Structure formats: structure tokens, C-alpha cells
Amino acid sequence: MDREKVSGRSIDLEEKIRNLVQPDAGVIHASVYSDPEIYQLELERIFARSWIMLCPDSQIPNSGDYFVAYMGEDPVIVVRQADGTIAAFLNQCRHRGATLCRGESGNTRNFTCTYHGWTYDTAGTLTNVPREEFSYKEPLDRKKWSARRVPQVEVHHGLVFGNWDENAPDFRTSLGDAALYFDLNFGRTEGGMAAYGGVYKWRVQCNWKLGAEQLTSDNFHFMTSHSSAITALIEGEAPPFDGEPGRIFTSVEGHGGGFLAGQEAFVAQLMTTTGQIGADYITQIEQPGVAAKFGQQWADFYPVYCNFFPTFGYLHANRRINVWIPRGPNEMEIWAWVLYDRNSPEEVVELRSKVTAMTFGPAGIFEQDDSANWVDIQRPLSGAIARTSELNMQMGGYQSYDDWPGLTGPDLTEVSARNFYARWLELVTKPNEALEAGATKQEVLANVR
Numbered sequence: 001m002d003r004e005k006v007s008g009r010s011i012d013l014e015e016k017i018r019n020l021v022q023p024d025a026g027v028i029h030a031s032v033y034s035d036p037e038i039y040q041l042e043l044e045r046i047f048a049r050s051w052i053m054l055c056p057d058s059q060i061p062n063s064g065d066y067f068v069a070y071m072g073e074d075p076v077i078v079v080r081q082a083d084g085t086i087a088a089f090l091n092q093c094r095h096r097g098a099t100l101c102r103g104e105s106g107n108t109r110n111f112t113c114t115y116h117g118w119t120y121d122t123a124g125t126l127t128n129v130p131r132e133e134f135s136y137k138e139p140l141d142r143k144k145w146s147a148r149r150v151p152q153v154e155v156h157h158g159l160v161f162g163n164w165d166e167n168a169p170d171f172r173t174s175l176g177d178a179a180l181y182f183d184l185n186f187g188r189t190e191g192g193m194a195a196y197g198g199v200y201k202w203r204v205q206c207n208w209k210l211g212a213e214q215l216t217s218d219n220f221h222f223m224t225s226h227s228s229a230i231t232a233l234i235e236g237e238a239p240p241f242d243g244e245p246g247r248i249f250t251s252v253e254g255h256g257g258g259f260l261a262g263q264e265a266f267v268a269q270l271m272t273t274t275g276q277i278g279a280d281y282i283t284q285i286e287q288p289g290v291a292a293k294f295g296q297q298w299a300d301f302y303p304v305y306c307n308f309f310p311t312f313g314y315l316h317a318n319r320r321i322n323v324w325i326p327r328g329p330n331e332m333e334i335w336a337w338v339l340y341d342r343n344s345p346e347e348v349v350e351l352r353s354k355v356t357a358m359t360f361g362p363a364g365i366f367e368q369d370d371s372a373n374w375v376d377i378q379r380p381l382s383g384a385i386a387r388t389s390e391l392n393m394q395m396g397g398y399q400s401y402d403d404w405p406g407l408t409g410p411d412l413t414e415v416s417a418r419n420f421y422a423r424w425l426e427l428v429t430k431p432n433e434a435l436e437a438g439a440t441k442q443e444v445l446a447n448v449r
């Protein structure tokens with residue numbers, strides 16, 4: 001197949017990208033954050049074939065509950081079915097392409113397009129076409145003209161993930177060596193986790209990768225970017241910035257995150273935000289639960305931040321999950337939820353919710369620091385010179401710790417960022433054959449009067 005003709009793109013673009021992103025050398029070209037051609041490749045080659053977190057399943061507890069999420073820039077309706085399973089399909093009417101559901105969430109028995117009234121059931125199957133018997137030579141093929149289903153949907157630890165690629169490995173396989181770390185973040189206690197309340201949504205004028213790479217890799221910025229906020233929170237001097245307070249993990253699939261070492265460190269940290277009651281929950285319920293489930297060695301560390309490739313971020317210490325939703329090369333939308341342990345006391349849950357809003361909600365004091373950095377990186381990229389700069393991600397290496405799968409290391413290293421971009425590079429330079437071959441010819445003539 002002649003790919004140049006099929007995709008309308010030059011293979012030179014792939015060669016160009018290989019020069020722009022050199023994970024082994026720790027060098028990345030600033031244009032990957034703003035180039036519109038690269039952004040289009042990301043939509044087709046990353047977002048159309050990676051596992052994307054759609055919502056917590058507690059967002060749609062009952063049959064007929066729905067939530068409109070995004071996979072890249074494609075809106076999808078996520079719906080709880082009568083049998084308790086979850087289906088997801090493109091939020092696009094197959095008649096003339098209108099947005100099928102204009103709501104953001106709710107409960108329904110079907111979705112009726114507001115343009116001409118085509119109706120679909122909660123699985124996305126076309127069930128009714130107004131005046132069909134008068135207007136078409138033959139009944140429409142309901143299967144063929146149903147909404148486009150997301151072929152793979154899975155739920156893990158109460159989180160719903162979808163993948164447009166029917167041939168992609170299942171979700172756990174795609175975690176690779178990061179599977180244990182996923183469980184250590186989201187499966188800590190037998191009761192599991194759920195989202196408290198609804199979703200926060202806000203926009204930041206920066207490329208989506210700036211958020212994703214930070215939660216994958218960057219513990220380094222904390223004491224500099226957040227020093228004022230930390231000082232304000234703990235009413236005193238920030239802890240000294242030295243020693244080895246934690247460990248990081250990363251895997252060749254592009255996931256990454258970090259843990260604090262030692263009970264004292266995390267209890268001290270949490271005392272600053274959730275007070276004695278929050279700290280007591282950690283030491284008396286959560287960590288003993290982790291020791292019983294995973295082994296004491298894992299209760300000696302406390303998860304802080306992580307990002308599962310490409311766009312699912314989590315700050316365990318603040319109980320905030322989020323997705324980074326691309327809105328063009330120069331803008332992203334953050335959607336965030338507060339998670340709580342189902343077996344934690346109600347007052348801890350409410351405290352957590354307030355603390356999350358205060359720290360990493362849209363107006364959170366830490367969130368403001370991070371957003372300011374990202375916007376500050378993005379803004380100069382409109383300049384002809386700034387976007388041609390090579391940027392450095394050469395910090396630190398990695399080492400092996402017994403029983404820690406994947407690549408691990410001390411907390412101050414950019415090895416996870418290099419892994420994130422190695423995975424990114426692998427995907428954006430590999431054609432998505434199913435998409436780039438173009439739409440299959442539609443056998444529509446038989447129905448045209």
C-alpha cells in the first residue's frame with residue numbers, strides 16, 4: 001500500500017519526528033508541544049489506539065445512567081446497561097452527523113437525535129427512524145447505521161477505560177510492569193474506591209503532554225514550584241530538599257509515578273492537609289490493609305503521583321484522578337474527580353473532598369502553580385525561535401530494587417519522562433492502518449429513492 005497516497009502525509013514527517021524526540025539521549029524538541037501536524041498524528045495514532053480513562057464507574061451507578069467522555073477529541077457516550085455492564089459509543093448520529101447527546105450526564109432509556117429524530121437505545125443500536133416506511137425504499141439496516149461502538153471497554157478498580165483499537169492488548173497487558181503499581185494506587189483496600197460527587201472540568205492553555213509528562217515523571221519541581229504553597233500549608237519552613245525521600249517506577253509502555261519512603265514522611269505530609277483524622281485513617285486502616293494485601297514492604301511506601309499512558313493521572317496523596325483531554329496543540333481540558341476509599345469514615349471522605357478542592361481543584365493552590373508553569377512553557381512556542389529549541393530531560397538514571405517490577409530508581413530522575421516519550425515516539429511513527437486506509441466504501445445506494 002502506498003502510504004503517502006493513502007494518508008496524504010509524507011513519511012518524511014515520521015523521520016522528522018524521530019529527530020525531534022530522542023529519548024535515549026534525553027533530548028526533546030520544543031515543537032512537539034505545538035506542531036499541528038504532530039498533533040493530528042497524536043489523535044490518530046495515540047488516542048485512537050490507547051486505553052483512555054472514561055470515568056469512574058460510580059459516575060454511572062444505575063441502568064440507563066450515562067456520562068459523555070472524550071477519547072482524544074472524539075466524544076463518547078458511556079452508558080450503564082440493564083445487565084450492569086458498561087457500553088461506550090461515539091456521540092455522533094449516523095444520519096447527518098449531529099451530536100447525539102447534548103447533555104453531559106444523566107439517565108435515559110434511549111438517545112433521540114434532536115436534528116431529525118433518529119433514536120438509539122442505550123447500547124447505541126439504531127431503534128427508530130421517523131417516517132422510515134415512507135422515506136426509504138427498504139428498511140434501513142439497523143446494525144449498519146447504529147452508533148459506532150468503542151470495541152473495547154473494561155472496568156478496573158472502579159475505573160472505566162475504553163480503547164478504539166479492537167486489536168490492542170487488553171488493559172492489564174498494556175500496563176506491563178506497571179500493573180502492580182496500578183494496583184498499589186487503586187486497589188489498596190478490599191473495599192475499593194469510588195468518586196465523591198461529580199467531575200471538575202477546566203481548560204489550560206498548554207499542550208496535553210505537559211500535564212501527562214509531569215505526573216509520569218516530575219517529582220523534581222515540587223520543592224521549587226510549590227514551595228510557597230507548602231510553606232503556607234504547614235505554617236512553617238518547607239522540609240529540606242535533600243536525601244532520597246522516595247522511589248519512582250516506570251515501564252516501557254510509558255507509565256510512571258512515584259512513592260514516598262517511610263511512614264513518617266507521608267504521615268507528616270498528610271497531617272498538613274487532612275489533620276489528625278486523615279493521618280489516623282492512613283496509619284490505622286489504609287496502610288495495615290496494604291500490608292495484608294500486598295506485603296509489608298509496600299506499606300513502607302506511600303503512593304504520591306502517577307500517570308498511566310497516555311492521559312490518566314492520579315495524585316494519591318490528594319486523592320485526585322484526572323484525564324488530560326487534548327483541545328488542539330495549544331490547549332487541554334482537565335477533568336478531575338475526588339476518589340475516596342469506600343470503607344473510610346464519612347468525615348474522612350468529606351475532609352478529603354475539601355482538601356482536594358483546596359490543593360488540586362481548578363483553583364487549588366498547587367494546581368495554580370502547575371498550570372502557571374505549563375502555560376509559561378506553551379506561550380513562547382508561538383515564536384519562531386523558541387519552538388526550535390532542544391530541551392533537556394537527561395536527569396538521573398535508574399536502578400533495580402528487589403521485587404520492584406519495571407525500571408525503578410530514586411525519586412529525582414527523568415527516566416520516566418524518557419520512557420513516556422519513547423512510547424509516544426513508537427506510536428506516532430507507526431501508522432494506524434485501520435484509520436489511515438480511509439473509510440470503507442458504504443453500500444448505501446440501495447436505500448436511496
Ligand code: FES
Nearest residue numbers: 093095096113116
Ligand atoms: S442528524 Fe441525527 S437524525 Fe438527522
Ligand SMILES: [Fe+2]
Nearest residue numbers: 222225366370
Ligand atoms: Fe506540581
